[in-house]
Amino acid sequence: MKKKRKKYIKIAVEVVAFILFIAVLGYGLQYVDNKTEKANVSDESSINDWKIQVPRGKIKLNGNKYEYYHDFENYLLIGTDATGNNKNGADYQGSMADFLMLVIVDKTENTYSFLQFNRDTMTEVALIDHNGEGEATANIQLCTAHWYGGNREQSCENTVKSVKKLLGGIQIDGYYELNMSEIPKLNSMVDGVTVTLEDDFSKKYPKMKKGATINLDDEQAYAYVHDRYGVGDEENTSRMKRQQQYMTGFFKKLQEKVKANPNYANEVFESLQDVSTTDIAIGKISNISNIFASGTDKGIFELAGKSKIGQALGDEMDHMEFYVNKKAMVSTMSELFGIVEQKNKE
Template sequence: MNKKKIKVVCGIVLAMLVVIAFAVILNFFEKKADEKEAKKNNQTTKETNEKNPNVGIKKYLQIGDELYKYTDDVESYLIIGTDNSGNEEAVDDEYRGTMADFLLLLVINKTKNEYGYIQLNRDTICDVKEVDSNGEGEGMEELQLCTAHWYGKDKEQSCENTVNSVSLLLGELDINGYYSVGMEDISKINHLVGGVEVKIEDDLSKEDPALKEGSVVKLTDEQAQKYIRARMDVGDGDNISRMRRQRTYMSAYVKKAKEMFNENPKFVNDAYKDMTDNAVTDINGNEVSKIANMLSKMTSKGILTFDGESKLGKKLGDGIEHAEFYADRLSIVEVLKSLYYIEIDD
């Protein structure tokens, strides 16, 4: 073989080696890229499952002596309305949370494409963690649910402590977030939708002459405050009667808010921003928008409550009798069946 042919052959072999080497290198980097992508996908899946713990996972609730399970993809958010009994602007030892006057659990069942609410009686006797002003303490006491917000080192921990008590009451139910506002901000909330029309079910004429029993009134911001909060001088003065009025108002409010959202999808975000200075929450604006979008496409199961017994008692330990509500265990189970579709674990 002459030198010219040898050079040609060597050139071909060299070219083949370059192609093979390039292919090997390319395959190496493609494999690394695939591994990186797979790792990214696994991380995304992990994060998704962490954010949506119910997806494909069996959840358990211990209610009384029975263990219940559910597998639906469900999100729950606690809405808290506080009174002005505490000292929430103070810090350290001077901080005292307010009482949670109003408690509403929003339940979104994505599997069934449904949502509903559980209205909780503020006087419900349940386990409350006695967190001190340093944010410490694991002691539990059976107290009214409203007192859970009194304990903690700041507004956020007071809300978290309230979430914890509701979770324990419902068998250690997962609650995804909270949104808290002062009951004095009802007028501002009412203003967001331009007032709500309701039929007056109790005689509130002592609060406002226009709020006579049986009349239909589009509540002004000031009237909404009285309609929702009045208790002591209205009817039997019982919190259950006030809760009934609150459900009437909420049903009308949600209907009107939905109409405004359908007309203007930015309504919820605008409302969220308007309430920023008044609210304490761990739910951001994007999450609120996502929740609103889900609710607009779902079937509502309304506002549910627990049956139980109301009586006066001294659980609070101050020597004075206060209202106490003992929720019926079977009623709790029936409500959770309706929204979470729980069943006894075999």
């Protein structure tokens, strides 16, 4: 079945731009209060027990209340497409947020993880006006949250609000937005990434034959992590495998750059200032943390659910809609944040 899509709701899949920036931002994020005191633990208690501290925060999922006990910092990465504009006020139109990922830093256990969102996730979105105001909401695709507002900051804040609502009120400490067109620049910052090709791209790029090991230039890198139709089995799962393969290679190259130049992450952040939107202070970025170098990577998580064609946008056109499985949501949040249900509590 062919799906009609308006330009503003088209499915852009250049996810890697922000998988790449995860690494850069991870090195740049200030690991505030590294020496946070932990509660005393008796010999019978495990240092890994989520309950070693007093509750750090609360969320509400499926009508139930939960608490979490570790000290987290969460940052939302937003990848926007080519729609919208940069004008302010009544002439401004936000772009679609085609890539959304939450970077989760557990300062208690010195770990980090990522929660990637399906851009078509159905959730409550605030329909704010060009002044950033308005009380009306709609249960529509998460990617549309960035469409609303009178400037890029308001669009980002509205997106943060929607993600926070989706995750039961979890605290989000900052956002970083970058357009997908910056993929070539990100790839060039590490002088390309070497991969053994999972699929064949030789029709367009003669050197990109399946099984070949090559250092991808900027154009090849874009194709490798973006293209799906006409490549292999054309399945998104195959593309995601390539994206994760590329990310692993990127981490390795980035670590080499940082070891050779401790200020490298700072330089990357500054080089993207003119094309990015963020509320993360430069002072925080400048105090480079070693969390991604010394901490434990818990991996990339997704919210399980099902997709279907629907018309929730109310434009009488068919669009993809992704509905998160409620039980899976609790399970994933438990693994990421160690949430514990609070029974018989008001």
